[in-house]
Amino acid sequence: MTIVLLLKQSACSLTALNMTNLLLAPASLAALFTYDASVVAVFGAVVATVLIAIHLRSLKWKRMPPGPKPVPFIGNTHQVPSVKPWWTFEKWNKEYGPVISFWLGGTPVIVLGTAQAAWDLLDKRSDIYSSRPRFVVAGEILSNNMRGLMLPYGEAWRRWRKVLHSGFHSRRAEAYTPIQSLEGKITLVDMLSKPQEWERNFRRYAASVVTSVTYGRRINSIDEWIVKENIAAMDYLMSVNIPGKYLVESWPWLLKLPRALQWFRREPEEYQQRDIKLYTSLLDDVKTRMNNGTAPDCLTSQTLLDQGFVPGDDNGSAHIGRTLSELDIAYAVSSPFGAGIDTTAGTLSSFVLAMLHFPEVQAKAQRELDTVIGPSRMPEYEDKGELPYIRAIVDETLRWRPVAVLGGSPHAVTADDEYKGMFIPKGSTVFANMAGIMRDPNMFPSPDDFIPERFLISSPLFNPRFAPFDLPFGFGRRVCPGSHLARNSLFISIARLLWAFHIKPATDKEGKEVLPDPWNYTNGFNSFPVSFQCKFEPRSREVVGVIKREGAAALDELNSRWT
Numbered sequence: 001m002t003i004v005l006l007l008k009q010s011a012c013s014l015t016a017l018n019m020t021n022l023l024l025a026p027a028s029l030a031a032l033f034t035y036d037a038s039v040v041a042v043f044g045a046v047v048a049t050v051l052i053a054i055h056l057r058s059l060k061w062k063r064m065p066p067g068p069k070p071v072p073f074i075g076n077t078h079q080v081p082s083v084k085p086w087w088t089f090e091k092w093n094k095e096y097g098p099v100i101s102f103w104l105g106g107t108p109v110i111v112l113g114t115a116q117a118a119w120d121l122l123d124k125r126s127d128i129y130s131s132r133p134r135f136v137v138a139g140e141i142l143s144n145n146m147r148g149l150m151l152p153y154g155e156a157w158r159r160w161r162k163v164l165h166s167g168f169h170s171r172r173a174e175a176y177t178p179i180q181s182l183e184g185k186i187t188l189v190d191m192l193s194k195p196q197e198w199e200r201n202f203r204r205y206a207a208s209v210v211t212s213v214t215y216g217r218r219i220n221s222i223d224e225w226i227v228k229e230n231i232a233a234m235d236y237l238m239s240v241n242i243p244g245k246y247l248v249e250s251w252p253w254l255l256k257l258p259r260a261l262q263w264f265r266r267e268p269e270e271y272q273q274r275d276i277k278l279y280t281s282l283l284d285d286v287k288t289r290m291n292n293g294t295a296p297d298c299l300t301s302q303t304l305l306d307q308g309f310v311p312g313d314d315n316g317s318a319h320i321g322r323t324l325s326e327l328d329i330a331y332a333v334s335s336p337f338g339a340g341i342d343t344t345a346g347t348l349s350s351f352v353l354a355m356l357h358f359p360e361v362q363a364k365a366q367r368e369l370d371t372v373i374g375p376s377r378m379p380e381y382e383d384k385g386e387l388p389y390i391r392a393i394v395d396e397t398l399r400w401r402p403v404a405v406l407g408g409s410p411h412a413v414t415a416d417d418e419y420k421g422m423f424i425p426k427g428s429t430v431f432a433n434m435a436g437i438m439r440d441p442n443m444f445p446s447p448d449d450f451i452p453e454r455f456l457i458s459s460p461l462f463n464p465r466f467a468p469f470d471l472p473f474g475f476g477r478r479v480c481p482g483s484h485l486a487r488n489s490l491f492i493s494i495a496r497l498l499w500a501f502h503i504k505p506a507t508d509k510e511g512k513e514v515l516p517d518p519w520n521y522t523n524g525f526n527s528f529p530v531s532f533q534c535k536f537e538p539r540s541r542e543v544v545g546v547i548k549r550e551g552a553a554a555l556d557e558l559n560s561r562w563t
């Protein structure tokens with residue numbers, strides 16, 4: 001009994017002692033106890049939050065747009081063909097929906113397969129969909145972040161883009177139409193004298209328009225050094241931009257190795273020196289002509305002036321640098337070369353292909369030209385308002401075979417996003433698959449047929465959503481800055497080719513017509529018809545006379561302009 005009482009007492013006294021200790025203990029001790037408790041609480045809360053966040057995130061990731069099942073480490077890389085992947089993307093869009101996702105290694109890729117999805121995300125949410133994926137070798141090492149096309153969305157890109165915007169916005173582009181018209185007349189002469197070289201003639205036209213408006217110098221042939229050097233620079237750029245070619249694209253931490261150990265740098269850095277030499281020599285040439293007062297108004301002269309260059313001053317270049325360095329300018333004004341030649345010339349080749357496969361369209365267009373223009377003069381820009389069917393053919397060509405088949409360069413998302421209940425993670429690469437978008441039968445019934453009437457306001461097939469038809473030129477803040485220049489080139493070239501020539505299939509030895517395969521297109525970010533033969537027969541002797549007369553006058557005028 002006594003023992004039990006003692007035990008009871010001691011238990012009570014222990015309890016009392018503990019209570020007393022807690023109440024009477026020094027403040028520091030109490031704080032220590034309190035602190036320990038809160039550390040545990042905070043730690044627990046952090047762990048719980050992290051676990052909840054991981055759980056929620058994994059739920060989010062499960063809500064990514066549907067797509068083919070990835071495998072560990074490589075994702076879906078093995079399922080994406082290196083040749084014309086846009087057909088596979090179109091197939092997946094048909095199978096899984098207008099917005100699909102897959103994985104290239106550790107990078108999520110989103111493909112938009114309808115115009116609506118592209119408008120909703122790339123246009124309406126352009127604040128977070130306007131960046132580019134990281135191009136380690138092509139953008140960072142080879143181009144030292146000076147090729148704006150590959151720059152992520154941000155200040156450097158904005159400064160670069162301002163140069164192109166002020167050089168090619170719609171009013172400024174109007175000022176280039178006299179050059180485009182004169183060059184177009186030279187092209188018609190080339191088409192008369194060497195019709196078998198029609199693709200080269202188109203390339204010369206596109207290249208001469210670009211060099212004239214950027215550097216104030218025209219070209220007579222695509223074999224001139226300025227074209228060859230620029231093409232070589234573009235070819236190398238393309239050659240390093242092949243997925244899987246460089247380990248450092250998937251493992252950018254390799255850039256943290258001592259420079260001497262970064263084996264992948266040597267060759268692109270050598271080519272960077274070659275690019276710098278080319279672009280600065282073209283810039284210096286314009287500066288020299290500005291100094292002696294012979295430089296025509298062009299993108300380069302305009303940008304140099306905007307950036308503070310003082311022509312005629314011995315130290316004129318020292319003032320350059322309001323927002324861009326001289327090298328930045330040299331790179332910025334070189335961009336139209338890479339972006340504006342294959343796109344324009346390739347679209348003209350698609351137009352020729354369409355005319356071979358849809359002769360009734362050709363005949364209808366020629367009826368319009370005969371009514372509005374007649375054979376005694378050639379179409380001019382002033383006739384544009386009177387030639388709705390020709391304008392519709394331009395739009396339909398851009399739709400029928402979009403040259404920027406994957407929407408140009410891919411976009412990248414800079415923040416997590418939700419779209420129609422689907423989760424789109426930050427850092428995803430986003431393609432607007434033009435090949436699929438332009439063949440969406442809901443938007444473009446009978447998509448494989450060439451039907452200009454879709455773009456004719458007077459036609460029941462007209463869809464007002466496509467007035468104007470901007471879709472081929474991309475989306476949001478990255479939309480093509482050269483679209484006005486490109487459209488003007490396409491309009492005048494197409495109007496005059498149809499006015500001047502019957503475009504007919506080539507014939508074999510037995511005289512049988514040989515139609516080129518309408519799907520035989522090149523691989524690459526710009527896709528255009530693989531070279532084919534066809535005939536350009538002048539429509540009348542009167543037309544030939546006009547071409548020769550106008551062509552000679554155009555050459556005189558161009559020579560007096562640029563020398």
Ligand code: HEM
Nearest residue numbers: 149336339340343344404407408473474475478480482486
């Ligand atoms: C038929 C002709 C052309 C087509 C179909 C075309 C189409 C495109 C497309 C789809 C894009 C990507 C837009 C995006 O990322 O959403 C683009 C970008 C670009 N285009 Fe064009 N283009 C053409 C001609 C031109 C011309 C003539 C120039 C030169 C003045 C030009 C300069 C550029 C540049 C510099 C970019 C990059 C814009 C940036 O990243 O901010 N393009 N183009």
